[in-house]
Structures are given as C-alpha cells and as structure tokens.
Amino acid sequence: MALGRRNKAARREPKFDVEGPKRELRVDPEDRIPISDEDMPRTKTRARKKPASNGKASAPDAAPAKAPRKGGSGGGRRRSLPGRLVYWGLVLCLWGVIGLVGLFAWVGAHLPPIQSLEVPKRPPSIQIAGTDGRILAVRGDSGVSAKVKELPKYVPQAFIAIEDRRFYEHYGIDPIGIARAAVANILRRGVSQGGSTLTQQLAKNLFLTQERTFSRKLQEVVLALWLEQKFSKTEILDLYLNRVYFGAGAYGVEAAAQRYFGKHAREMSLSEAAMLAGLVRSPSRLAPTRNPNGAQRRAQVVLAAMANSGFINDKTAATAIAQPAHALKQTSNGSINYVADWIMDVLDDLVGRVDDDIVVETSIDPAMQLYAEQAITEELTAKGEKFGVEQGALIAMTPDGAVRAMIGGKSYAESQFNRAVAAKRQPGSSFKPFVYLTALERGLTPDTIREDKPISVRGWKPENYTREYYGPVTLTQALAMSLNTVSVRLTLEFGPTAVTRTAHRLGIASKLEPNASIALGTSEVSLLEMASAFAPFANNGMAISPHVIESIRGRNGKVRYRRRPQSFGQTIEPRYVGMMNTMLQETLQIGTGRKAELGGRPAAGKTGTSQDFRDGWFVGYTAQLVAGVWLGNDDSSPTKKMTGGGLPAEIWARFMKNAHRNTPVASLPGLHGGFYLPYPNQQNEAPGMVQNDRPVPPGSIPGRSASVATPARNDGMDSWLLDRLLGPRR
Structure with a gap:
C-alpha cells in the first residue's frame, strides 16, 4: 500500500480482544517503513521483497546471502592453522620483546649509572715478611701482571x-x-x-x-x-x-x-x-x-x-x-697462612683501610715456623691415629710477647680455622699454675705442706688420676703430680675469685667461672692466652701483650706503622717468679713432663689433660722462648687416652730443641743453681727442710722439691716413680 493512500484513510487503532483467542502481535507488512537505497550500506545492497496481491512475498530481487560457515566469523574467510601459528607466534614475540626490554630496564635501574662505572682499581697487595725480610705470604692482589701481547x-x-x-x-x-x-x-x-x-x-x-x-x-x-x-x-x-x-x-x-x-x-x-x-x-x-x-x-x-x-x-x-705439567712440590702445608689470616684480622686496627700496596714486617722467624709445622704435621701423621687425635696447634713467642711461630692446624689446605687463636678448650691441669701462684702470693711457699686426701664440695668429689692419696705433700710435689685434691683445697682456701683474678692478670682474657672446679681447668681458654699467661714466668714477672706486626710500610718505603716498645708493668713479683720456676721445672726433670726435657737446658712447664681425654696440653718455656701445644679433635670427641705428658710434650720438646739451635743456655729467672733465690721471709725455709711444723714426705730427694707432675688425670704417672718419690701411699 502506498504511503499516501494510507495517510488519507481513517485512522485505525489496534484492538486487543481480551476475551477472544490469543493472537501473536506483529507489525503488518504494509505498516513497515521501506528503506531507500541511499540508506543501505554502500558495500552491499540488501534484497527487498515486494508484497504480492495474494499476501505472499514475492521472489527477492537478489540471491539470498549464504549461511555462515561453521567456525567462521561473520562469513569471513577462515585462516589456516599455519597462519594462526605464525600470527600468534608474532604476537608472543612482540610481548616477549616488550617484557625483555622491561626486564633490562629494571636491571639497569638497579645498577649504578653506566656512565659512572669504572673498572675498579686493582686490590692492594699486602706482602707479609719474616724476620729475615723474606716474603712469607701475600694477601690481596699479588701486584704482578702480564700483558696479552707479552x-x-x-x-x-x-x-x-x-x-x-x-x-x-x-x-x-x-x-x-x-x-x-x-x-x-x-x-x-x-x-x-x-x-x-x-x-x-x-x-x-x-x-x-x-x-x-x-x-x-x-x-x-x-x-x-x-x-x-x-x-x-x-x-x-x-x-x-x-x-x-x-x-x-x-x-x-x-x-x-x-x-x-x-x-x-x-x-x-x-x-x-x-x-x-x-x-x-x-x-x-x-x-x-x-x-x-x-x-x-x-x-x-x-x-x-x-x-x-x-x-x-x-x-x-x-x-x-x-708431557703433562707438574706443579712445584710444596715444602710446607701452608701453615704461614694461619699467620697471614691473623695479621689481616688486626691490620685495620693499626693502619685503617688499606688502599695501596704495603709490606707488613712481622716477628715470625721462618726457621721456627718450619720447625713448628714439621713437629705438628709429622707427629700427628705418625701417631695421630694411635692416639685418636686429628688436630693440633702450636704457638711460640719470646718472653716479651713477639710471636715467632704459629700453627693453627694440621693442614691449612684442609681447614683454615686457626685453633691457636680462635679455638677455646678446657686446659685441664695446665691451668693449675695460676692456683699455686695465688697461694704463694698469699704467704705460702713451694715447701708448704697440704693434705692430699678425699674431699667433697657440695656433693662433688674430685679424685686424683690414680684414685690414690698421699697424705701430707709439699706444694711443689702436689703441683708436679697434679694432685687434684690439693689444687681444689687451695682454691677453696683462697677463693675461686682470687684464682680467676690471678689468671686474668697474667693474660687470660676468656671468661672464667669462679667456682671450685676452676682448680682443675674447667673454663675454656685459647692456646694463645695460655702461652701469653706463662710468659711472665719466663721474663721475671712482666706483663706482656702478644704481637706479630713490627712495622708496616708502603711500596715507596714510607713507614705507616712501627711498633714501639711497650711496658705493661710488673704483674708478678720476682720472688714469686723464682718460686714458680722452681716448682714448674720439676715437671720436666722427674715429673710427667719428662718427655719435654731439653737435655740440660733449663726449662719449665705444665702438662694438662681435660675430662675424658678430650684435650692434651703442654705449655712451657725457657729463658728465651715460651711455647704451647694443644692436641685434640674439632668435635671435642675423646682421644684414645692421650695425656698432656705424652704426645703434646713430645711435640713441644721436638720444636724447642730445634728452635734453640745455636742459642746459649740461660737460667730461668729467679733461680740460682736450680733453686729459687731465698728472700728475707724465707731464709729458714730451704727445700727439703721442715715446713709449717710438718716433715716433708719420705722418699723426697734431699736438697730439692722432688715432684712428678700429672694433669687432672696424672698424665699416666708410673706407680713405681710415685712410690720412689712419695713413699707409701695412704
């Protein structure tokens, strides 16, 4: 129906017959507004149907559109599988590039600005020289280089x-x-x-x-x-x-x-x-x-x-x-590196940060270092398995504290832990000299009598190694045999705190527990501390501070540090030094330290064995050198009954004999002819005479304080020798 005709006809309103049958509501074809060609999309012309006289739709002017293919979109051409792979591959690559750029941007943001980066300066060379001027070790950069063209x-x-x-x-x-x-x-x-x-x-x-x-x-x-x-x-x-x-x-x-x-x-x-x-x-x-x-x-x-x-x-x-290459045979196990590491630890305190090449001149004697290394490594290799011991340490210094040799372990290549400086272990009976010095400084003498008999301290019952008791004994005899009961009695008599103060005054820096068991060396200390604390016995009572660096100079020869002689004052009065040397030299002459005897050269020392034979010690000295030896296992496992008077004493003696080659014999301080010098309050207290109204035990050697030393466990003293020295047991 034409649009004009429809407009001239009477208006017809839609009727909704509620009561009649339901009818489907739809727009009559004659009521649709036709769309002109101008309103159609320019790419395609939509087919339009003309109404037929019988009310049926006429044939379309153009063929109907084809039904869309399955999987297609809007009837477009389907992309092949390889095409899709290429497409998504390119997309992933694009995102990958974007992500990579972002990642590098993030990394760059966390770096210093590239324009400010410079190749860092070569690390300084730190050369460590011995007493003879020879370079013993190098730390940092070696200071030598090679050009590719050469x-x-x-x-x-x-x-x-x-x-x-x-x-x-x-x-x-x-x-x-x-x-x-x-x-x-x-x-x-x-x-x-x-x-x-x-x-x-x-x-x-x-x-x-x-x-x-x-x-x-x-x-x-x-x-x-x-x-x-x-x-x-x-x-x-x-x-x-x-x-x-x-x-x-x-x-x-x-x-x-x-x-x-x-x-x-x-x-x-x-x-x-x-x-x-x-x-x-x-x-x-x-x-x-x-x-x-x-x-x-x-x-x-x-x-x-x-x-x-x-x-x-x-x-x-x-x-x-x-024709393979062969490295040079090493003449040592690298023990000097223990010294080098120790020097690096203290270097900053002396000169601050090191930015330029320096030479550190030390107190290390290369010959003594080699003797010490050989003594530790060879003896442990030969006897370590027999005694169930794997590690050892040795330190030697002059009486004024200049370290001449230091061995921190059996092999530096296998373990860089310095057992001479850093390890702390129970010293056992090697700690007892501090107990006896405390007693001497409070009025006793080497010939004072004390009772060796069972003792109980709040349920704790320390025993001697042999579980035998000898009754009245002199302090010299008690120290030489390491009679535990006497050491505990002296500690209780003067107080554990007095003993710890004596040890700290002489050079022990570790914390010491002021209780009765301190008498048997139960607080842990280092070998360096023990050797330092024995030094006053060798230098007539002067306090010392162990040191290894003598001077530091630059490559141009400018001195950056030079050690000046230092005096820390008198820490033991000379008369007490003489008494202690009289007592301690007995250990080497006829006591448990007999294996440490140096063939006529005056020497003194003390053996030590900790609980369950975990540690073996020998610390001793001559007038020229103080040395300490420790043997044990890093895990503190017990050894096979190794005592301080055994392998440690042997190693000490081997080192000291070599170290004293071409060195004149000298007496220990405070002694004259093997006896301590009498002082006014001691004129009537000669060794071997009546002391404190009690006789010296029978069997003692006239004219001297005979003794046989043992550590906390007697260090394996022979029964026949005890009988000979002390007489019948009680």
Whole structure:
C-alpha cells in the first residue's frame, strides 16, 4: 500500500480482544517503513521483497546471502592453522620483546649509572715478611701482571678454547653458547657446561658478588654488554687474565704461574697454560698442589678443546698430553697462612683501610715456623691415629710477647680455622699454675705442706688420676703430680675469685667461672692466652701483650706503622717468679713432663689433660722462648687416652730443641743453681727442710722439691716413680 493512500484513510487503532483467542502481535507488512537505497550500506545492497496481491512475498530481487560457515566469523574467510601459528607466534614475540626490554630496564635501574662505572682499581697487595725480610705470604692482589701481547699465543687461546670459543664473534653474551650449554646440561641431567662468556666472568669478578641469583645473572649480562662497548677484545683479555682466581691465593695468570710452576707466565709451556686454563672452573678442587691427577685430566680437556677450535693441531695436542705439567712440590702445608689470616684480622686496627700496596714486617722467624709445622704435621701423621687425635696447634713467642711461630692446624689446605687463636678448650691441669701462684702470693711457699686426701664440695668429689692419696705433700710435689685434691683445697682456701683474678692478670682474657672446679681447668681458654699467661714466668714477672706486626710500610718505603716498645708493668713479683720456676721445672726433670726435657737446658712447664681425654696440653718455656701445644679433635670427641705428658710434650720438646739451635743456655729467672733465690721471709725455709711444723714426705730427694707432675688425670704417672718419690701411699 502506498504511503499516501494510507495517510488519507481513517485512522485505525489496534484492538486487543481480551476475551477472544490469543493472537501473536506483529507489525503488518504494509505498516513497515521501506528503506531507500541511499540508506543501505554502500558495500552491499540488501534484497527487498515486494508484497504480492495474494499476501505472499514475492521472489527477492537478489540471491539470498549464504549461511555462515561453521567456525567462521561473520562469513569471513577462515585462516589456516599455519597462519594462526605464525600470527600468534608474532604476537608472543612482540610481548616477549616488550617484557625483555622491561626486564633490562629494571636491571639497569638497579645498577649504578653506566656512565659512572669504572673498572675498579686493582686490590692492594699486602706482602707479609719474616724476620729475615723474606716474603712469607701475600694477601690481596699479588701486584704482578702480564700483558696479552707479552704471552705466547697459546696462553690466551687456552682460556678462549675452554671458556668462550666464540669470544671474538659475540658482543658480551653468546646465545649460541648458552643454547649449547643448556642442551648439554639437559642431556646430562645436570650442570655440565656453563654459558657465561669471558666478558661475563670479568663483569662478575669486577663488579658483582659470587651469589647465584637470577637478578645477579641479569646484571652480569648488562655489564658484559657495557664492557664490550667500552673496551677492545684485547683489553678485555688483559683484564680477565690478570683478575681471574686460580686458587692457593693466586689472582692473575702471572701469580698463578709463579705459584704453581715457579716461573713467569711468558715462560709457560703449552701443557702448563692448559692446566691453568682448566683451573678456572674449580680452582680449589682442581688445584695441582692438592689434586694433581684431576688437574692433569682437566688440562687434557683444554688441549682437546684447543685442537677442536683450530688453535693447535692434533699432533701438538697429543705431544702436550704426553708431557703433562707438574706443579712445584710444596715444602710446607701452608701453615704461614694461619699467620697471614691473623695479621689481616688486626691490620685495620693499626693502619685503617688499606688502599695501596704495603709490606707488613712481622716477628715470625721462618726457621721456627718450619720447625713448628714439621713437629705438628709429622707427629700427628705418625701417631695421630694411635692416639685418636686429628688436630693440633702450636704457638711460640719470646718472653716479651713477639710471636715467632704459629700453627693453627694440621693442614691449612684442609681447614683454615686457626685453633691457636680462635679455638677455646678446657686446659685441664695446665691451668693449675695460676692456683699455686695465688697461694704463694698469699704467704705460702713451694715447701708448704697440704693434705692430699678425699674431699667433697657440695656433693662433688674430685679424685686424683690414680684414685690414690698421699697424705701430707709439699706444694711443689702436689703441683708436679697434679694432685687434684690439693689444687681444689687451695682454691677453696683462697677463693675461686682470687684464682680467676690471678689468671686474668697474667693474660687470660676468656671468661672464667669462679667456682671450685676452676682448680682443675674447667673454663675454656685459647692456646694463645695460655702461652701469653706463662710468659711472665719466663721474663721475671712482666706483663706482656702478644704481637706479630713490627712495622708496616708502603711500596715507596714510607713507614705507616712501627711498633714501639711497650711496658705493661710488673704483674708478678720476682720472688714469686723464682718460686714458680722452681716448682714448674720439676715437671720436666722427674715429673710427667719428662718427655719435654731439653737435655740440660733449663726449662719449665705444665702438662694438662681435660675430662675424658678430650684435650692434651703442654705449655712451657725457657729463658728465651715460651711455647704451647694443644692436641685434640674439632668435635671435642675423646682421644684414645692421650695425656698432656705424652704426645703434646713430645711435640713441644721436638720444636724447642730445634728452635734453640745455636742459642746459649740461660737460667730461668729467679733461680740460682736450680733453686729459687731465698728472700728475707724465707731464709729458714730451704727445700727439703721442715715446713709449717710438718716433715716433708719420705722418699723426697734431699736438697730439692722432688715432684712428678700429672694433669687432672696424672698424665699416666708410673706407680713405681710415685712410690720412689712419695713413699707409701695412704
């Protein structure tokens, strides 16, 4: 119906027949407003139906649109599977690039500004010299370097072949090398190869820590790219070869060549260069001084890699493999490194931060250091298993505290823990001299009588080693035999606090528990403290402070520190020094310290054995040298009944005999002809005479205070000797 005709007809309102049947509401075709061609989309013309006279729709003017395909969108052409993969691959790559850029931006934000980065200055060289001026050890950088242009070509080639064969082809990171390492690690189900380039390793050595985290690895990559932009390949090789660590304290190829082969880097053979290149992966495990077979096998791998890279031919590689490198035989176990570590600990207190090369002149006598090392290592190797003891320590110093030798353990390569300085153990009966000095300073004498009989202290019943008692004995005899009951009685008589104060006054710095058991050496102390505390007996009563550094100077000779003579005053009156030396020398002459006797040279000392034979001690001295020996196990497990009068005394004697070569014999302070000098209040108290109205026990040697020493456990005193010295047991 035409629009005009419809408008002239009467208006018809829709009727809703509520009561009649329900009808479907729809717009009548005649009431639809037609859409003109101008309103149709220009890309397509919609087909329009014209009403037929019989009310049926006429055929469309155009063919109807095809039904959309399954899986399609809006009837568009379906994209093939490869096309979709390419499409989404590109999308993922785009997001990956965006994420990578963001990640590097984050890493860069946590680095110092690149423009402010500089290759750090070479660490200062700290050379440690002995009394003869010879360099004993080096800490920090060795101070020697080698230029690539001065080295044989095969030296840098060895490192490139095994660590970064595409060194000249990448720009700091090697994606091919990373992929190759990843595949190898997956196939071997472990980390068998690394993907770090030489430049990355240099970045880590120069700027970063050794921690293994993802963020540090990313920082390493950024810094490697920066290094490649700033330096040439030759400069990077120079930096790398002079900063990489080769073990045994050697940094740089020049220091390593001298350390392992005793020659300059420019003089190394092909097999020696290959061995050094092989150390980079694991310098401690593959060090040729420690694992020569492992080092040689790794060198063979390096030579094969050089041949595969075209640096050498197969024949040259085979020749080098047939003639492997050998490290110099070490003349020591590296014990001087215990001294070097101790020096590094105190260096900052003397000169502050060290930024330039310095030479530290010490009080260490190289000959004595070697004697001490040999005594500890050889005796433990020969007898350690027999006595169930694995570790030992020795320290020797002059009576004024200058340390001449220090051994912190059986082998520095196996353990760097310094047992002479840092370990604290129960000294056992070697602590008793402080008990007896306390008694002497309060009026007793070496010949004063005290009763050796059972004692109980609040339920604690200390016993002698033999579980036998000898009745009245002199203090000299009691100390020589380490009679525990007498030591406890003296401690209770004058008070545990008085004993601890005496020990602290003489040089013990550790905390001491002021109780009755302090009489038996139950509080833990270090070997350094014990040797220091015995020093006043050797120097006529002067307090000392142990020291090892004499002076420090720069490479230009300028003195930065020089130790001045120090006086800490008199800590023991000379008369008491004479009494103590009279008592303590008996231990070596006829007591449990007989194995420490020095063949006519005046010496004194004390044995010590802690509970359950866990620690064995001998601390003694002459007029020229004070030395202490400790033996035990790091886990404090009991030994096989090792006593201080056994192996520790033997080691002490062996060292002291060698240390006193060409040294004149000298008497101990306060003694004259083997006896302590009498003082006005002692004129009638000669050894071997009646003391305090009580006779000296029968069997004692006239004219001297005969004694046989034992530690807290008597140190294995022979019964026949006790009978001879003390007479019948009570």
